[in-house]
Amino acid sequence: MDRIPEQIDTPDVLIEKDVLERNVERTAAAVRGKGLALRPHAKTHKVPEIAALQLAAGAAGLTVATIGEAEVFAAHGAEDLFIAYPLWVGPRQAQRLRRLARDARVAVGTDSAEAATAMGAHLGDAAAQIAVLVEVDSGHHRSGVRPEAAGDVARAAVRAGLRVEGVFTFPGHSYAPGMPAEAAAQEQEALARAAAALEEAGVEARVRSGGSTPSALLTEAGTATEVRPGVYVLGDAQQLELGRCAPEEIALTVAATVVSRHEGGGIPRRVVLDAGSKVLGSDRPAWATGHGRLLDHPEARISALSEHHATVLWPADQELPALGRRLRVVPNHVCLTMNLVDDVAVVRGGELLERWTVAARGRNS
Numbered sequence: 001m002d003r004i005p006e007q008i009d010t011p012d013v014l015i016e017k018d019v020l021e022r023n024v025e026r027t028a029a030a031v032r033g034k035g036l037a038l039r040p041h042a043k044t045h046k047v048p049e050i051a052a053l054q055l056a057a058g059a060a061g062l063t064v065a066t067i068g069e070a071e072v073f074a075a076h077g078a079e080d081l082f083i084a085y086p087l088w089v090g091p092r093q094a095q096r097l098r099r100l101a102r103d104a105r106v107a108v109g110t111d112s113a114e115a116a117t118a119m120g121a122h123l124g125d126a127a128a129q130i131a132v133l134v135e136v137d138s139g140h141h142r143s144g145v146r147p148e149a150a151g152d153v154a155r156a157a158v159r160a161g162l163r164v165e166g167v168f169t170f171p172g173h174s175y176a177p178g179m180p181a182e183a184a185a186q187e188q189e190a191l192a193r194a195a196a197a198l199e200e201a202g203v204e205a206r207v208r209s210g211g212s213t214p215s216a217l218l219t220e221a222g223t224a225t226e227v228r229p230g231v232y233v234l235g236d237a238q239q240l241e242l243g244r245c246a247p248e249e250i251a252l253t254v255a256a257t258v259v260s261r262h263e264g265g266g267i268p269r270r271v272v273l274d275a276g277s278k279v280l281g282s283d284r285p286a287w288a289t290g291h292g293r294l295l296d297h298p299e300a301r302i303s304a305l306s307e308h309h310a311t312v313l314w315p316a317d318q319e320l321p322a323l324g325r326r327l328r329v330v331p332n333h334v335c336l337t338m339n340l341v342d343d344v345a346v347v348r349g350g351e352l353l354e355r356w357t358v359a360a361r362g363r364n365s
Helices: 017-033 048-056 067-075 091-101 113-129 147-159 180-200 237-242 334-338
Strands: 012-016 062-064 080-086 105-110 130-135 163-168 207-210 252-262 270-273 292-294 301-305 310-313 326-331 343-348 351-357
Touching (some): 017 343, 048 351, 062 067, 067 080, 067 091, 080 130, 091 105, 091 113, 113 130, 113 147, 130 147, 147 163, 163 180, 237 326, 252 334, 292 301, 326 334
Parallel strands (some): 062 080, 105 130, 163 207
Antiparallel strands (some): 012 252, 252 270, 270 310, 292 326
């Protein structure tokens, strides 16, 4: 309970190494058992040591959010990288992609003929060195074209000299109660329709990529060829509430200290922790029951966050923690927490093992 190394000053991000390694191995085996490739999204952790664990467990490569993240992981030995967003490639981005392609296999996303044409023009004679996947909308309604329009984008990309390898989607609407199974089904339908549209355009959809953390283990082989979950490796309070992970699968917590306590007396019975939005992040979906969870005290609720403090409503039938007590907080959205800190404490059984640098932090372009 609340096992926090004595030499840790709060707030600090802790990663339980044993839990991390189990998460890596469990998901790798589950995805492999389905006949799918696993391409984990490294924007979640941004840490080369975690990426190395995922690749050693059999990941086909890494997914990243930006060229900058790709550059970091390529510099640490990653050889197969997919930038899973529609890029607008100008002269500077093209120069960086050309350099990146000398060290790794690189794929990027696109969802318009205009972006594909600009990408090909700026890459010039290096266009064929970069693989392209056409993004389709499977129900999240963020980026991506209608699946039937994927062929038109692929034709434009081929005319621009790009090497089109397939299609991808992000079923982001799986991050809502009751939605993972439906989102996974919609994802598969969209990928199938998009692949057919590419075939009609004379392009083989060799890669059909999908899968978020809530839906990845619901994805079946046949239509999809790979999945790209990210949060699974660390877990967070959103996944707990969605039922997509168990408390024992939470690898990342934020160590925090009780700095204020109030027993009630006409005001809410609560404690205040020294960890606020600047380490926990500020994400709170409308359906979430709080701004995070306490790993060892599941009935407590974080009712409010300020920049450096969390207000925690404490159950009436449980003893209020003393001033100075150190607690483990589970952030709502772990990806934000990892982008807010320079390094993390790697622990086992309450003992500090080492610290890992969040090397891709801030590489937003």
